[in-house]
Amino acid sequence: MQVNSDATFYIFCPANFATGGPEALHQLGHRLSSLGFNVFMHYIFKTGRNPVHPNYLKYNLPYTDEIVNSENNLIILPETYLAPIFKSEYNAMKKIVWWLSVTNYQITYNEAKEKVKHKKFYNIKSYLNPKKYAPLPTIPALKRKKVLNLAHSHFSMDFLKTNKLEIIGKISDYMSDSFYDKIDNHVKKEDFILYNPKKNGEYLARVKALCPDLSWKALINMSPDQVAHWMNKSKLYVDFGYHPGQERMPREAILMSCCVITGSQGSAAYQDDVPLPKGFKFNEAVDSPEVVANQIALTLNKFEDKIQLFNDYKQIIFAEKENFDKAVNHVFNKN
Numbered sequence: 001m002q003v004n005s006d007a008t009f010y011i012f013c014p015a016n017f018a019t020g021g022p023e024a025l026h027q028l029g030h031r032l033s034s035l036g037f038n039v040f041m042h043y044i045f046k047t048g049r050n051p052v053h054p055n056y057l058k059y060n061l062p063y064t065d066e067i068v069n070s071e072n073n074l075i076i077l078p079e080t081y082l083a084p085i086f087k088s089e090y091n092a093m094k095k096i097v098w099w100l101s102v103t104n105y106q107i108t109y110n111e112a113k114e115k116v117k118h119k120k121f122y123n124i125k126s127y128l129n130p131k132k133y134a135p136l137p138t139i140p141a142l143k144r145k146k147v148l149n150l151a152h153s154h155f156s157m158d159f160l161k162t163n164k165l166e167i168i169g170k171i172s173d174y175m176s177d178s179f180y181d182k183i184d185n186h187v188k189k190e191d192f193i194l195y196n197p198k199k200n201g202e203y204l205a206r207v208k209a210l211c212p213d214l215s216w217k218a219l220i221n222m223s224p225d226q227v228a229h230w231m232n233k234s235k236l237y238v239d240f241g242y243h244p245g246q247e248r249m250p251r252e253a254i255l256m257s258c259c260v261i262t263g264s265q266g267s268a269a270y271q272d273d274v275p276l277p278k279g280f281k282f283n284e285a286v287d288s289p290e291v292v293a294n295q296i297a298l299t300l301n302k303f304e305d306k307i308q309l310f311n312d313y314k315q316i317i318f319a320e321k322e323n324f325d326k327a328v329n330h331v332f333n334k335n
Contacts (some may be wrong), residue, residue, distance in 0.1 A: 004335045008038040011076045015043035015051035020248045021100045024173035030059040038065040079105040081111040082137035086130050096148045098260030139163045153246045155267035169331035174320035182228035191300050192234035199241025203284045210293040230322045231256035235303045243268040257297050277309035
């Protein structure tokens with residue numbers, strides 16, 4: 001899309017919150033700024049004095065509470081915070097939604113829908129009086145407001161195409177430099193299997209029951225340094241949870257030379273989003289836990305051979321920053 005050289009980008013982002021989504025929003029702001037655009041972060045849900053999380057000070061982005069409502073300016077929104085699309089104080093601005101997670105949009109939309117389900121004729125009321133009745137961010141409403149859309153993954157691109165939303169491109173984030181500093185290739189690998197108990201349920205429990213003698217380590221209540229410590233020394237990371245977008249943890253594991261096994265939920269169903277080698281991605285509805293347990297045992301026993309199969313995926317991750325920069329350049333052209 002063509003952007004005037006004197007345009008200003010306002011990127012809406014949760015304040016003091018360090019997860020993959022806010023990091024991606026700061027990465028985008030930093031790249032746009034480096035291209036010579038005027039860029040401000042606009043922090044939402046502020047509680048303290050300084051809304052910038054320490055992890056994101058390195059991006060050196062200014063922030064503001066004052067937004068200039070001009071047709072020359074642009075708002076970039078995460079898919080979980082779409083209220084500004086319907087507010088009159090932003091009515092002149094171009095609005096771009098970056099679909100970092102299809103699933104999180106569906107969760108927040110369903111929560112909003114649940115809150116107003118008992119209110120009669122709510123959709124009509126919100127259409128006639130949006131100031132009093134906040135409109136629900138339905139797909140038809142986004143189309144009506146002529147929202148522009150950025151995909152983050154092939155999963156989200158598929159969602160946008162299926163719903164016939166206007167797409168201006170695809171931009172995927174990258175692993176930050178601070179993460180690469182935690183990689184230690186000199187640590188001896190041990191027969192540990194890592195997993196996130198918050199994401200894995202009954203299926204993994206059945207797999208674990210088949211291999212009780214193996215060493216399973218739950219990645220829970222750990223700092224980033226502690227997670228890195230375990231990834232550096234472990235041979236395998238297993239993730240049968242739902243992948244709402246391109247998840248960071250499998251990529252972190254691969255960079256730290258862990259083999260990775262996943263299910264096929266969400267973006268994990270897309271080989272372009274999670275390009276694991278053959279035999280390391282399973283469909284929980286079809287593949288038995290016994291098949292997974294056999295692959296786990298084989299991977300631990302033949303680790304030196306199996307880890308070589310992940311070299312192509314590792315190279316893709318190494319190229320993320322370069323591809324991110326190219327994608328931003330391609331989507332946003334300065335007039």
